[in-house]
Amino acid sequence: MARPVTNAAFEGLLLAAGYGNAHAAFARQLNHAGRNEGVWRYDAASVYWWLRGRRPGEHVQAAMAETLARKLDRPVAVTELGFGAVESMATCVYPGSVDGAIDTAEQIWTRLAKHLHPQASGTFDSGKALQAALGWRYDLPDEMISRSGRQLVTLTDVQSLYVLADHFTDLDRRHGSGSPHTRALMADFLVRQVTVMLRGTYTEAVGQDLMRSAATLCGQLAFMSYDAGDHATAQQHVTIAMRLAKAANDRLYGAHLLANLATQAVHLGHSRDAARLAEAAIDGAGRAPAAVLARLHATAAAAYGQSRERRSCQLALAKAERALDRAGAVPSPRWVTYFSPAHLAGAALRCLGDLQLYSQALDHSTDALTLASENTRTRALHTALVAVTHARAGDTDAACEWGRTLAQHSSAIRSARVQQRVRELAATLSPQQASPQVNEVLHSLAAMPTAV
Template sequence: MARPVTNAAFEGLLAAAGYGNAHAAFARQLNHAGREQGAWRYDAASVYWWLRGRTPGENVQAAMTETLARKLGRPISAAELGFGALSSTGSCVYPASVDAAIDATDQIWTTLAKHHGRTTDGTFDSGKALQAALGWRYDLPDETVNRQGRQQVTATDVLSLYALADHFTDMDRRHGSGSPHTRAVMADLLVRQVGPMLRGAYTDTVGRDLMRAAATLAGQLAFMSYDAGEHAMAQHHVILGLRLAKAGNDRLYGAHLLANLATQAVFLGHAREAARLAEAAIDGAGRAPATVLARLHATAATAYGQAGERRACQLALNKAERCLGRTGTDPGPRWIGYFTPAHLAGAALRCLGDLGLYPQALLQAPEALNLGSQNTRTRALHTALIASTHARAGDTDAACDWSRTLARDVASVQSVRLRQRLRELANNLRPHQSSPQVNEALVALAVTPAAT
């Protein structure tokens, strides 16, 4: 049984233009109108899904208005098409097919590139996050991802995308992602370079690697959006990355993305949902390299710590420590190389502090700061966490001492997450502001560049 039409406005325009019973003809005209965008291969099935709720990208809608305006002899606005506001990040639904994922990336990358600096609509949706986890874990694999298009994509082309991801990853770790310009630049590169490749021509082998590379880029942009406080945008990119990783048969990177979604849920206070996401990532990763498993168990520990589940938290920490002790035998994929004993110590510091186990938490402090010079933001986050843990433990002298070291670490970092840590530190110190030393630290925190 055919699904009912949900976009009556688009249906009416097609009928008025003579395409009511000629959806394939409309798709051919659309492909012709969009030839400068690369090789589109829309067909009658594409029109079917647009009529039933699927939203094409902004440049596709522009080609639709051009095609319909030519037939109707009058201007057509994008609003008349009935697809809703283009600036919305959408509903964060896990795409059912590779083509749907490609359409969704086109839409969201174009939106981000054109509307940088504008706060996006929507909030983190834990229900959609869990649905995406189920889709990633249990949907059948894609039989093939080969594609016919105008631009031929080679293995060498795909390698260049990994270099692009490395560049933005390094910039993010050094400076944070609070500047909307940084994310807009990345989105613009994705629109101009990666989008046409996804719509190009490639074999199944090249296509799988292309999907993995695109998932890596979507995952990096997701993490940058999360660091900038754009939580709906971050969630949408993680979900798209999950679908692309699924198409690329990369279960390890998919598990990593799901753990990132769990980390975001912890930040937003959705502890129990975060724990479920982390456990789904561990289950989906299967017999993964030790470093990957260490990271996943560390994420689960932070979720259980925030939820107050002491036994589950400590069990997850123990598993993470044991896994990290085995990393010499199998270092894992290149992208997990960032996760070091310092990152595990930071996770332990966080979750043990959440459980009120302050002495045990502070034992992690020296290792948590044993970071490479490129990890500027992580060093600042860990330093602020150490200071807050001292304050919560009642040692305001130590908290103030650590607060003074923050100025060196935060000067060049723009990060909403870091601002949140600084606010938490100030809130933990404020009950003791009658102390001159604490008051001085509060004044210094208030004028710290990262706090404004």
């Protein structure tokens, strides 16, 4: 059964212009009107989805208005098309086509580049996250992604994007992503440079690498938004990054992105949905390198630990440990090299603590803090987790000692996730605030900077 039309304004214009039963003809005229933007492949199915709520990019809307104006013999304003403002648009839907992914990427990058108030964007949507997982896992591969547009894109151009992604990743790990200006700067680059490249001229091979690099940048921006507490924007970006990874035929990076979505769901307390997302990532990764599997199973363990499913949690944790033991034997993708024994120890510390197995959890505390120097934010997260675990185990002295360490060494980090861990520690210690040492630690934690 066809879905009901939700954009009556656009439907009315199509009818008035004689395209009511000729959606394919309208799409052909639209492709012709947008020929300077590259090779568009919109068809009757594209029109179907536009009528039912999907919002095309600003440049596509301009071409729509131009096409309809010629048929109606009058000016047509973009505002007449009924798509509304970008700010009111829900863009967590997994796009069905590469063109749809590029259009939506341009929208959300433009939105982030222009607006510096992240909390206005909405909340995380578990239902759309699961739909995105299904689309990524089961949609057919794209038949062709090569394109002919204004700008020629080469492999050298694409390699420069990976260098930029590495730069932003390093900044994120060292300082956190609390400042919206850093994310706005990155989004502005994506709008001005990457969107132009995605609409350029490239072969199939270059196109796949371009899609992969764009997915890497979009995925990094998603993680930065998640760290800043802007959860709707993070979900929007990781959803588009998954679709770009699908276009690149890179199932491993797609699985990594899906695990990031699961990690975000755990952070927000959606443990059952997080477990489903993590298992979908493991299933989609298939016969992956051991380091990738270690990261994916660690994510599943965190989800199961939060939902108090002890057996599943411990099984996933054991699988992650065995996989990480094998990781040095085979090459791994560059984006998973960050996942070290310390990261796995942090995951074990968290999920075993969630299971109230505090002694077992604290056995991992030393390893969780054996981190490379650039992992400043992870060190803060793990330090806070050690303090919280001691507090929940009833060792107030140790909790206060780690709390003081956290306050002293994490003052330069801007991260909503670190702040949440600080609040967890303060809430756990606050019943004993009559104690002078607890009161001192609570005041030190309260003085720590906010994310923005």
